[in-house]
Structure formats: C-alpha cells, structure tokens
Amino acid sequence: xxxxxESGGGSVxxxxxxxxxxxxxxxxxxxxxxxAPGKERGGxxxxxxxxxxxxxxxxxxxxxxxxxxxxxxxxxxQMNSLKPEDTAMYYCAARPIIPCSxxxxxxxxxxxxxxVTVS
Numbered sequence: 001x002x003x004x005x006e007s008g009g010g011s012v013x014x015x016x017x018x019x020x021x022x023x024x025x026x027x028x029x030x031x032x033x034x035x036a037p038g039k040e041r042g043g044x045x046x047x048x049x050x051x052x053x054x055x056x057x058x059x060x061x062x063x064x065x066x067x068x069x070x071x072x073x074x075x076x077x078q079m080n081s082l083k084p085e086d087t088a089m090y091y092c093a094a095r096p097i098i099p100c101s102x103x104x105x106x107x108x109x110x111x112x113x114x115x116v117t118v119s
Contacts (some may be wrong), residue, residue: 002109009114012082018116021046022092024109029100030068030075031107033072034088041091043102045077055102059085069085074087089113 004024020032031046043094045066054066063077075092082119094105 002094004109004111004112006090006114009090009116011066011117011119014083014118016082016118017078017080018082019030019079020092020114020116022077022091022111024073024075024092024094024111026068026070026073026075027094027096027109028098029095029107031093031100031102032066032075032077033091033093033104034086035113036088039088043092043104046100046102047075048098048100049075052066053100054094054115055100057102078118082116084118088116089117090116093116103106104108 008020014081026049032044035041047066063081068075091113092111095107
C-alpha cells in the first residue's frame with residue numbers, strides 16, 4: 001500500500017517561510033500540489049527523483065524549492081517569501097512513470113494534505 005505522509009504545514013505571516021516534508025517511497029515523479037477553497041487543485045512543484053529535474057508553477061518560481069533525499073525517502077518543499085495567496089491545503093503526490101508534470105490528473109498516489117495559512 002502506497003503511503004504519502006505530509007508534515008510541516010502551519011500558519012505564518014506574509015514574507016515568512018515554511019518547509020513541508022513528504023515521507024514516502026520515492027516514485028519516478030514526486031510533486032507538491034495545492035488547493036485553496038473554491039479552487040481546483042493545481043501543481044506547485046515537481047521533481048524527477050532519478051534525474052533531479054524540477055518543475056515549478058510560475059506563481060512560485062524563485063520563492064519555492066523542491067528537493068528530494070533518496071536515502072531518507074523524503075521530498076521537501078521549502079517555501080520562502082510566502083504570500084496570502086499561497087494559503088491552501090498542500091498535497092504530496094507520486095507518479096511511477098515519466099514524464100513528470102504539474103498536471104495533477106497524471107498522479108496516482110496522494111497524501112492527505114497539510115494546511116498552509118499565510119496572513
């Protein structure tokens with residue numbers, strides 16, 4: 001059974017930082033997605049766990065960094081310069097095959113999410 005467990009969410013003031021972590025057996029593509037109330041789930045950042053290629057939504061480029069630790073089986077999302085519009089439930093997701101994508105419909109496995117609130 002595939003399990004993805006997110007941690008690290010919380011409340012922070014605008015301009016602050018948070019780091020999210022996803023504990024999971026690493027699949028070919030690992031990503032972070034988010035969903036705000038009344039909005040569709042969208043891609044935030046994705047990483048290819050073998051090649052290390054990363055993909056970011058335009059709205060987070062330069063502020064967020066995704067990384068993976070293959071030895072620890074974790075995928076982290078460092079979020080800096082947070083804005084109120086970053087407020088959402090953040091989900092970790094896994095896709096076993098390439099290509100990697102920010103398209104949430106391509107991901108097979110999902111965590112339960114962790115809330116991030118920026119005020």
